[in-house]
Amino acid sequence: xxxxxxxxxxxxxxxxxxxxxxxxxxxxxxxxxxxxxxxxxxxxxxxxxxxxxxxxxxxxxxxxxxxxxxxxxxxxxxxxxxxxxxxxxxxxxxxxxxxxxxxxxxxxxxxxxxxxxxxxxxxxxxxxxxxxxxxxxxxxxxxxxxxxxxxxxxxxxxxxxxxxxxxxxxxxxxxxxxxxxxxxxxxxxxxxxxxxxxxxxxxxxxxxxxxxxxxxxxxxxxxxxxxxxxxxxxxxxxxxxxxxxxxxxxxxxxxxxxxxxxxxxxxxxxxxxxxxxxxxxxxxxxxxxxxxxxxxxxxxxxxxxxxxxxxxxxxxxxxxxxxxxxxxxxxxxxxxxxxxxxxxxxxxxxxxxxxxxxxxxxxxxxxxxxxxxxxxxxxxxxxxxxxxxxxxxxxxxxxxxxxxxxxxxxxxxxxxxxxxxxxxxx
Amino acid sequence: xxxxxxxxxxxxxxxxxxxxxxxxxxxxxxxxxxxxxxxxxxxxxxxxxxxxxxxxxxxxxxxxxxxxxxxxxxxxxxxxxxxxxxxxxxxxxxxxxxxxxxxxxxxxxxxxxxxxxxxxxxxxxxxxxxxxxxxxxxxxxxxxxxx
Ligand SMILES: Cc1cc2nc3c(=O)[nH]c(=O)nc-3n(C[C@H](O)[C@H](O)[C@H](O)COP(=O)(O)OP(=O)(O)OC[C@H]3O[C@@H](n4cnc5c(N)ncnc54)[C@H](O)[C@@H]3O)c2cc1C
Ligand code: SF4
Ligand code: SF4
Numbered sequence: 001x002x003x004x005x006x007x008x009x010x011x012x013x014x015x016x017x018x019x020x021x022x023x024x025x026x027x028x029x030x031x032x033x034x035x036x037x038x039x040x041x042x043x044x045x046x047x048x049x050x051x052x053x054x055x056x057x058x059x060x061x062x063x064x065x066x067x068x069x070x071x072x073x074x075x076x077x078x079x080x081x082x083x084x085x086x087x088x089x090x091x092x093x094x095x096x097x098x099x100x101x102x103x104x105x106x107x108x109x110x111x112x113x114x115x116x117x118x119x120x121x122x123x124x125x126x127x128x129x130x131x132x133x134x135x136x137x138x139x140x141x142x143x144x145x146x147x148x149x150x151x152x153x154x155x156x157x158x159x160x161x162x163x164x165x166x167x168x169x170x171x172x173x174x175x176x177x178x179x180x181x182x183x184x185x186x187x188x189x190x191x192x193x194x195x196x197x198x199x200x201x202x203x204x205x206x207x208x209x210x211x212x213x214x215x216x217x218x219x220x221x222x223x224x225x226x227x228x229x230x231x232x233x234x235x236x237x238x239x240x241x242x243x244x245x246x247x248x249x250x251x252x253x254x255x256x257x258x259x260x261x262x263x264x265x266x267x268x269x270x271x272x273x274x275x276x277x278x279x280x281x282x283x284x285x286x287x288x289x290x291x292x293x294x295x296x297x298x299x300x301x302x303x304x305x306x307x308x309x310x311x312x313x314x315x316x317x318x319x320x321x322x323x324x325x326x327x328x329x330x331x332x333x334x335x336x337x338x339x340x341x342x343x344x345x346x347x348x349x350x351x352x353x354x355x356x357x358x359x360x361x362x363x364x365x366x367x368x369x370x371x372x373x374x375x376x377x378x379x380x381x382x383x384x385x386x387x388x389x390x391x392x393x394x395x396x397x398x399x400x401x402x403x404x405x406x407x408x409x410x411x412x413x414x415x416x417x418x419x420x421x422x423x424x425x426x
Numbered sequence: 427x428x429x430x431x432x433x434x435x436x437x438x439x440x441x442x443x444x445x446x447x448x449x450x451x452x453x454x455x456x457x458x459x460x461x462x463x464x465x466x467x468x469x470x471x472x473x474x475x476x477x478x479x480x481x482x483x484x485x486x487x488x489x490x491x492x493x494x495x496x497x498x499x500x501x502x503x504x505x506x507x508x509x510x511x512x513x514x515x516x517x518x519x520x521x522x523x524x525x526x527x528x529x530x531x532x533x534x535x536x537x538x539x540x541x542x543x544x545x546x547x548x549x550x551x552x553x554x555x556x557x558x559x560x561x562x563x564x565x566x567x568x569x570x571x572x573x
Contacts, residue, residue, distance in 0.1 A: 015496075043499045044520050057518060060501030299497035299524060306496070327523040334536065336527050381526055382536060385493075389530035403477075410532055411484055412477035422530065423573055425434040425482050 002072065003027035004312055005089055005097055007079045007250065008105035009038035011298050012279025014061060015305025016103050016312070021069050023313035029071045030097055032089065034078040035128065039065055043158070043298060045132035049139075050162035055129065082254055084272055101274050101312040104251065104262060105305060108244025108280035108296050117212030122222030123238045126159050135239070139166055144236040147171070148225050150209055151242035152179035154326060159239050160201055161330045171202040171233050173209055173225075183326055183337040187355065188362045188378050195333050195360075204233075212238055244296050246281045259283055261294050266318050268308035276312060278304035287321035287392065288339040288373050295322055325388070327381065333360075336384040339391060340366045340374030349373070354405040363405050370398040383410050389422075427510035429571040430548070430558055432482035436565035439481035443557035443566060444470040447485075450549060450556035466539040471546040472557045473532070483557060483566055485546035486533040488512045490573050494525035494534065502542075511550075516542045 004020055006013045009031040020029060031038075039061040047053035066073035074091070081090040088096040110125035112118060122142075124135050138144065145168060149160050152174035163170050172179070178189035179196070197203055207228040215223040224234040246261035256270050257263040262277040266285060269276050278284070279301035283292040300322035310317035328335040343349055343366055350367040359379065365387070366374030372391045377384055387404070390397060395418070397404060403413045411424050419425050445457070452460035452468035460468050472485040492512050494503045502518035503525055505511075519542040526534045526543065534545045549555040558566045 041500045041520065043522060047520055053520065058500075060499070298499050299528065302496050325527060327527040329520075329522050329541070334523055336523070338527065381523060382534075383532040384527045385529035385534070386532045388528060408476060410473070410475045410477075412475035412480050412482065419434075423431070423487065423571065424484060424531065425432045426567075 002030040002097065003100045004029045004103070005099035005101070006031045006103040006105055007033075007089060008103075008107055008279070008281075009033040009035075009073065009075070010042060010105070010107055010279070011301035012105035012107070012281075012305035012308075013103070014039060014065075015302035016105065016278065016309035017066075017069055017071055019306040019309025020313045023310060023315045026070075027313065029069070030074060030099075031066070031071055032074045032077055032079050032091065032097065034076065035130075036076040037129075038075060040129055041298075042127065042129075045126065045129055046158040046162040048129070048132045049136050049159065050165040052165075058129070079250055082250055082256075084254055084256070084275065087274070099274075102276065103305070103308050103312065104256075104270075104275065104277040104281060105279045105301075105308075106247040106250060106281045107301075109247045110240060111242050111245045112240050113208070113242065115209055115212060117214065117222075118240070120212055120214055120222045120238075121220050122236055123212060123240065126155055126239050126241050127244060135237070138237065139163075139168070142236055144168055146235040147237040147239060148173060148209065148233055148235045149239045149241055151240070152176075152203070152205070153182060153241070153243060154180075154328065155243065156239075156241040157196070157328065157330045159241050160196070161199075163237075163239075164199060164201060168237075169200070169202070171204060171235070172196075173207060173227065173233075174203070174205045175208045177206050179203060179205065180328075180335075181342075182324065183328075183335070183341055184376060184378075185342045185364065187353075188335075188341075188364070188376055191360060191362055191378060192331070192333055192335065195331050199331055202233075204231075209238070244280055246294065248281060263292070267311045267316070268304055268319060269311065276308040278308045285319055285321035286323050288323040295324060297322065297325065299325070320392075323391075327384070333379060334377075334381045335379075336375065336377045336381045338375045338384070338388055339372070341376050343374060352401075352405055365404055367397070367401070370396045370401070372397060372404075380407070386410060386414075427488065427570070428548075428568055429488060429573070430485055430546070430555055430566055430568050431571050432484065433565050433567065434480060434482045436563050437482045438563055438565070439474060439476055440562065441474045443472045443483045443561055444474055446556040446560040447472045447546075450552075451544070466537065469535055469537055469544055471533075471535060471544055473535070483561075484531055484533060485557070486512060486529075487531055487573055488546075488548070493528040493530065497524045497528045499524050511548060512545075513547065514543065514545055516540065516544070519543060
């Protein structure tokens with residue numbers, strides 16, 4: 001019997017292990033992961049496909065991590081069922097692992113919309129190392145020339161860049177009118193779209209793929225796609241990169257409450273005693289929206305895992321919340337987007353924008369009662385963290401509002417009292 | 427732990443801290459080569475913040491509860507529990523800029539050439555960090571500071 005059992009050993013699971021060990025150096029921890037080596041950086045799978053990173057570089061913790069933390073790592077094993085009254089997790093093959101405290105850190109699984117032909121050879125999803133390995137091998141084995149990427153969000157952009165680097169011709173198909181529509185407003189999206197097009201990507205917006213075509217005489221192998229409006233795009237590969245949905249299958253049908261993701265309180269505890277959840281599988285607190293919702297992001301998964309870990313080990317900790325916050329490195333265009341990027345018309349909101357067309361720099365701030373609730377930066381991101389600090393701490397920016405978008409905005413702009421508090425100056 | 431802290435009223439805004447930091451983090455450790463010929467171009471890990479008439483230099487605070495470490499997508503950013511140092515391993519770094527997004531001090535710089543980030547390492551091996559040792563007006567001090 002393990003004191004702590006954690007299902008899923010990626011960002012959230014690792015955060016939890018580290019937090020538990022801070023508080024409880026000896027209590028037995030068992031992690032269960034179906035991935036053979038789960039401690040790798042998921043966001044780096046595109047660097048694997050492009051050839052920029054090998055698996056060794058992708059490891060975000062060392063091979064000794066589990067051992068050093070005195071963790072029994074049941075890797076390559078899938079959890080198939082929970083028994084919440086008996087307090088056990090059942091593994092594939094029937095073995096049962098008993099727990100005192102359980103953390104569900106099962107993450108997300110790729111969302112694949114209904115499409116004719118999505119079972120053909122050459123169709124990929126893109127969320128795991130295995131996906132990346134299979135995709136890279138396929139590119140080599142069939143000497144792939146062209147790919148269609150479905151979805152122009154974070155994952156879509158990342159795989160598109162990787163495929164381009166491998167010399168493929170890429171068409172990105174996005175159902176929304178704009179690329180990166182969850183992160184950028186129309187203007188910023190246009191600016192980034194121009195860069196991506198210039199790099200040679202064919203971008204189709206406002207459409208989706210209605211059918212994946214097979215090769216004449218070899219129907220099971222991808223030959224192209226038909227878009228919503230009927231246009232055909234020939235290709236050897238289709239990558240479905242629309243996003244992830246919470247992997248709740250383990251708790252479906254149990255007493256654990258699920259909305260879109262597993263429902264948790266601000267201690268990352270579910271409605272069932274001793275059962276916690278963190279990461280992409282949960283709906284955690286968003287401090288800008290002031291509600292719990294799905295926010296499938298790595299740093300938040302780690303933080304949520306830490307909070308769960310502390311609480312499981314008896315150190316009462318409250319999750320301060322995250323928000324929709326991403327930084328992007330793709331196509332040589334650094335982007336940071338935090339909180340509201342594209343708010344609806346609202347008299348309570350004040351929007352400040354600065355666009356420098358010559359340098360291709362775009363900055364936008366959304367304020368509510370003089371507190372920053374939205375930040376978008378394109379091609380000028382080095383001081384993003386200072387603004388994020390102001391956001392997170394709900395600091396009133398009225399006195400220095402006009403300086404927030406200036407090029408030399410930084411710590412020197414802040415009131416001296418705040419500089420002292422932050423220990424910047426004496 | 428010992429940290430670098432700025433005495434704002436003594437800072438003249440000369441920017442020599444950036445120059446010495448750049449040289450210290452160059453391959454050649456030679457000012458002419460560092461600025462004119464080295465590739466990748468060495469970059470300063472300290473930044474002079476100016477809002478006239480105020481100026482001061484800022485570099486990584488080596489936070490206790492470092493947000494950059496929690497957020498790092500690759501494991502490149504680590505907290506050394508023994509020394510308190512927040513270290514960055516450029517070979518692991520994927521240049522995702524996530525740490526930049528969360529550092530409250532804006533203390534992380536982009537190394538656009540290397541497609542990684544760079545930040546203050548408190549000049550390991552030197553008695554005193556280069557910026558502190560070379561500030562002509564002692565506007566930077568290296569001493570025990572609690573964050
Ligand atoms: C291509 C790509 C790029 C990304 N880029 C970014 C980025 O730039 N910034 C960012 O913040 N986020 C990014 N993300 C998102 C980030 O990777 C996720 O938010 C993060 O991995 C979530 O961590 P997690 O621990 O909650 O879940 P996951 O990382 O999904 O891990 C869950 C683990 O649990 C295992 N598991 C699930 N069910 C079971 C079971 N029944 N039995 C055993 N094991 C199980 C899974 O196999 C997996 O190993 C990206 C994701 C992808 C795919
Ligand atoms: S880089 Fe920033 S967040 Fe990280 S330890 Fe230094 S000051 Fe703190
Ligand atoms: S840029 Fe490098 S150090 Fe910073 S979060 Fe990304 S991988 Fe970590």
